[in-house]
Amino acid sequence: MKINTNNVSLKISAGNASQFLRDPIPQVAFSGRSNVGKSSLINTLLGRNSLARVSSAPGKTITVNFYDVDRKLFFVDLPGYGYAKRTAQDQLRWSNLVDGYFTKNPNIDLVKLVVQLVDSRIGYTNDDLDMIEYMNEADVPYIIVATKTDKLNKTEREKAVRALITNPVLRENTTIILCSSQTREGKDDVWNEIMKYIER
């Protein structure tokens, strides 16, 4: 399958589960804490500078953003978690939306892959571990993308990789890809994984 990454648009910014798209094309969702680099990764994968908003004010938007990628698939930017300054009401909106995406999604069969982002400098946060456990239980396919590798030196990088791959929370044979939106490290590997899952 060939994908024209110039033919991409934001289809809907859903603030409510009833707005989730029903088009019968595969979805690849991006999950992770606020500020981990989700929007930046989406921009990098699509070769854009500013299609997905890169926020200087993290955690602001609680929406599920569907990007139509050449009518072949949707990239789904899930709202970030772990934003400390969120009000209880916003926290509830977050859980309703994300829970709705995975449990009340009429098109859950179309969710082919979750790209779970983790900050390579920080490793798994408790929220990351909760999310991964949730996906294990719900049988959701995922890969781990470690972001911001440009900020690590060689020693830090080796240490980060070891901590990421040895965590027992991971399903056996989970793919882990090191990425940087600055150097574009990992871009081709993430695309290869995405294609593998959507062509399954």
Ligand SMILES: Nc1nc2c(ncn2[C@@H]2O[C@H](COP(=O)(O)OP(=O)(O)O)[C@@H](O)[C@H]2O)c(=O)[nH]1
């Ligand atoms: N150095 C570096 N900074 C990054 C990288 N990816 C994202 N950032 C920065 O991290 C911040 C949050 O990025 P954003 O994509 O908005 O994260 P999101 O909240 O997960 O969507 C922004 O200031 C980005 O410029 C990366 O790979 N390397």
Ligand SMILES: [Mg+2]
């Ligand atoms: Mg974002």
